[in-house]
Amino acid sequence: NGIKTREHDLVPHRGFTLISGTHDPNDVDQIYNLEIRDSDVFVVTYPKSGTIWMQQILLLVQAKGDLAAIRQLNSRSNAGLVPWIELIGSRQAFITAPSPRLRVTHLPFHLMPAALSQKKGKVIYVARNPKDVLVSYFYFHKLANMLETPKDFDDFFEKFMRGDLVGCSWFEHIKTWYSHKDDMSMLFITYEEMIQDLRSAVERISAFLGQELSAEQLASVVKHSTFSNMKKIPQANYEQVSGELLSHQQGAFMRKGTIGDWKNHFTVAQNERFDELFHREMADTPLHFIWDI
Numbered sequence: 001n002g003i004k005t006r007e008h009d010l011v012p013h014r015g016f017t018l019i020s021g022t023h024d025p026n027d028v029d030q031i032y033n034l035e036i037r038d039s040d041v042f043v044v045t046y047p048k049s050g051t052i053w054m055q056q057i058l059l060l061v062q063a064k065g066d067l068a069a070i071r072q073l074n075s076r077s078n079a080g081l082v083p084w085i086e087l088i089g090s091r092q093a094f095i096t097a098p099s100p101r102l103r104v105t106h107l108p109f110h111l112m113p114a115a116l117s118q119k120k121g122k123v124i125y126v127a128r129n130p131k132d133v134l135v136s137y138f139y140f141h142k143l144a145n146m147l148e149t150p151k152d153f154d155d156f157f158e159k160f161m162r163g164d165l166v167g168c169s170w171f172e173h174i175k176t177w178y179s180h181k182d183d184m185s186m187l188f189i190t191y192e193e194m195i196q197d198l199r200s201a202v203e204r205i206s207a208f209l210g211q212e213l214s215a216e217q218l219a220s221v222v223k224h225s226t227f228s229n230m231k232k233i234p235q236a237n238y239e240q241v242s243g244e245l246l247s248h249q250q251g252a253f254m255r256k257g258t259i260g261d262w263k264n265h266f267t268v269a270q271n272e273r274f275d276e277l278f279h280r281e282m283a284d285t286p287l288h289f290i291w292d293i
């Protein structure tokens, strides 16, 4: 019915907007000083770029493609097994967790552990073309009770253009992380590469993690991380997330999983403005995206 069950205050904090009740600014500040083990893996994403997908792939690669083994580990969701480091209580749990510690984060570079830049641990940065990120994020704002429901698409489009969202602007996130790519042990991969050739993506990911997979194991990882199969697994599609956080009647977390849905939403004028902003912001980077197929 679109009525939010819970509203949270947004807390601008050192260039990143946090959500009170979800994040604790003091806790977030201490992430910078965390000791990092070589076996730690951080999946870094701007929201709606394939975080849950990479959670699924990491778990499967670690379990050599054995989906049942992951579920035996415990019955928790992917988000429980590969948690966000910035959520309340998560940093404390990280300190004592057994290796390998697999984590995801939306944090910008400057708030993440300094040790990453000494090539301790590993980072997988998943980037997605920002037009599709915008559309996916628009729908996610309707679904997520901790985010303000957008008035309409046009209103949300303007907010995205201004970078006026929870977290930071898409451009800032990718540019800062990408500029530190060579300081750390980082695999930079795009959502579009994963869509176009999931098998090669999984091969790159497992090689980066130093996990050798047989052809059969590789095939199993791929099979259990396709959109249609993940949609059938409640732990992998956030169906288990409480109705207090996600209004499941508003839509599915696993929404479309395609490249180019922005074309069904952007007007010609919006697209021109977006292209202009993209070229201005990204001129100094070598990054190119696949916008449609």
Ligand code: A3P
Residues within 6 Å of the ligand: 045, 046, 047, 048, 049, 050, 051, 052, 053, 132, 135, 136, 137, 139, 195, 225, 226, 227, 228, 230, 253, 254, 255, 256, 257, 258, 261
């Ligand atoms: P759409 O809203 O465009 O469908 P995140 O996990 O970072 O929040 O990203 C969510 C987006 O990734 C959603 O995009 C979701 O459908 C998509 N996604 C999740 N798993 C996927 C998969 N296996 N294949 C393709 N897209 C996937």
